Amino acid sequence: MTEPRYPLLSLSRLRMGTDGAGVTTLIAGAGCPLSCRWCINKQLLREGRATPVTAAELVEKLRIDDLYFRATGGGVCFGGGESLLHAPFLRAFRAAAPADWRVTLETSLAVPEESVRLGAENADFFIVDCKDMDPSVYRRYTGGDGALMEANLRLLLRLVGRSRIRVRVPLIPGFNSPEGQAASARALLAMGFSQQELDLFSYVIREDPSHSTESR
């Protein structure tokens, strides 16, 4: 079997308070099954611009911050693109990395069920970008299948429990409304999450989507 490789775009070191507990290195990878209208990473996501790395090679690149990770309970966060497109790589990474590096995945869950199961076995924490719980809004904004995301979110909740998940619930200009955002939050509460696991915020759209931001 060939060794899985991760399409590495960039590393962003010494982050605090955005990608999980402690000092974190954000690992950006190429590839995403969705086409979100306001995606800030579109130009970065093409696989051609990425550098394929093995798990051992990536661990070596990250080791420079080992002391920070251990001292703060931090580690790494695999961010977008879609981290779970690379689920077999994540298993190899978990095996190659020091056991006390915390592994966080940012994911839209727009992936096959099997990838969610593999991710659940090999990561400590999940930041799930649900977009909107209304499948018609989800379809319009992402081009993807909201029913798949919801089924995978229910599965992840069963597999790891709500304390290891944070769900991002955005107000998306031109696609949902404050009422729609509140309806998504209610749907997530009904699913079994509590308010403290939900992160409600707004996309702030600039003319050039790559400069768009978020506000809370």
Ligand code: SF4
């Ligand atoms: S899921 Fe994230 S990376 Fe993928 S298209 Fe949407 S915003 Fe971009």
